[in-house]
Amino acid sequence: MLIKWTPQYAVGVPEIDRQHQExxxxxxxxxxxxxQGEGKQKIGSLLSFLGDYVKIHFGTxxxxxxxxxxxxxxxxxxxxEKFVGNFLELKAKFEAEGAGxxxxxxxxxxxxxxxxxxxxxxxxxxxxxxxxxxxx
Numbered sequence: 001m002l003i004k005w006t007p008q009y010a011v012g013v014p015e016i017d018r019q020h021q022e023x024x025x026x027x028x029x030x031x032x033x034x035x036q037g038e039g040k041q042k043i044g045s046l047l048s049f050l051g052d053y054v055k056i057h058f059g060t061x062x063x064x065x066x067x068x069x070x071x072x073x074x075x076x077x078x079x080x081e082k083f084v085g086n087f088l089e090l091k092a093k094f095e096a097e098g099a100g101x102x103x104x105x106x107x108x109x110x111x112x113x114x115x116x117x118x119x120x121x122x123x124x125x126x127x128x129x130x131x132x133x134x135x136x
Contacts, residue, residue: 002028003112009119011127013064019057020119026050027111034104043099047091050111054087061126068133076122083118086110 005024010017030046032038058080065073090110094103 001108001112002031003116009116011119011123012131013127016057016061016064016123016127019053019060020115020123023050023053023057023115026053027107027115030107031104031112034099034107037099040098043094043103047094051084051087051091054084058084061123064130065126068130070126070129072125076126079118079122083114086114 003024005021009020009024011020026046026049030043030050033043033046058077062073062077062080064070065076070076087110090103090106093106
């Protein structure tokens with residue numbers, strides 16, 4: 001299932017929202033490639049891009065949190081670390097076994113579900129905190 005960016009996912013911090021939109025786009029590229037049985041090289045390069053991009057994105061969020069003394073920094077950062085670990089397991093399994101229907105299912109569970117839940121439950125709190133700090 002492709003994921004569509006909607007305003008409900010906006011956290012109100014333009015840089016973070018742009019990065020989330022880029023993540024949605026690249027996750028969709030990966031889902032399409034899996035569905036269409038694209039070659040291992042294309043799926044591998046998409047997984048590599050996503051792995052690199054989430055690190056950049058998490059770095060951006062964590063910098064905002066440190067700079068603004070976000071009280072839930074450690075908890076939020078721990079969620080990022082858990083995702084990176086799960087993503088690396090997914091990538092390693094792909095490298096060992098290649099693409100298949102399992103990759104589509106795991107990508108939906110490990111990446112899509114996590115991303116949406118993380119944005120809705122965790123990043124929106126960060127966005128509210130950052131907006132309040134900016135307004136004060």
